[in-house]
Amino acid sequence: MKQRLALLGIWSLCMLASLIAGLWMLLAVAFGSRRAWTLAVAHDQLANAAFGGSEDETISSRAGRGARRGIYRWCLLCRLLDRIDPGHCERSIEDGSKKSA
Template sequence: MDIQRKLKRYGYHVVIAIDQLFNAIIGGAADETLSSRTYRGAVLAEQPKKRWRVLYRLINGLFFDRNHCKTAYESEISGKQHDERFLAGR
């Protein structure tokens, strides 16, 4: 693996960790990103609260991707953000 790819991977994991830390600080699960939690709250909840619907639009808008939160949720479910060393036993 070349150095540029290693740095990109490192940066990706750091950003995910910061996102998960922020989510935990505001009352979410330690191993879930705010985007994933927002998708669950805005789309998957039986009666979504207004704050989750607003945050859903805001986050998707910030990333210029109308499916960002959904993709984040799907990544959580599939374990995409996990290091391959953790996936070896699957």
């Protein structure tokens, strides 16, 4: 029970942090700050972790690695992203020595 209460407290803090980050990102976009991109990548990594991936990897990087292995859903996502930004997934793949979006 104590652990659940502790996790509920942590969840509350995470929700507050998410709200602040979202507002900060909106301000960064409005003022043309590079921080907007940094926060976008952080949200991308959060979403990837929520869907079972690594907390230190973007969805695009995960999709690129999956597409290289021929996994249909990742190939499909990479084709969709390629329409917006050609080569996005391939450029997003992390090599372990650098972080990329």
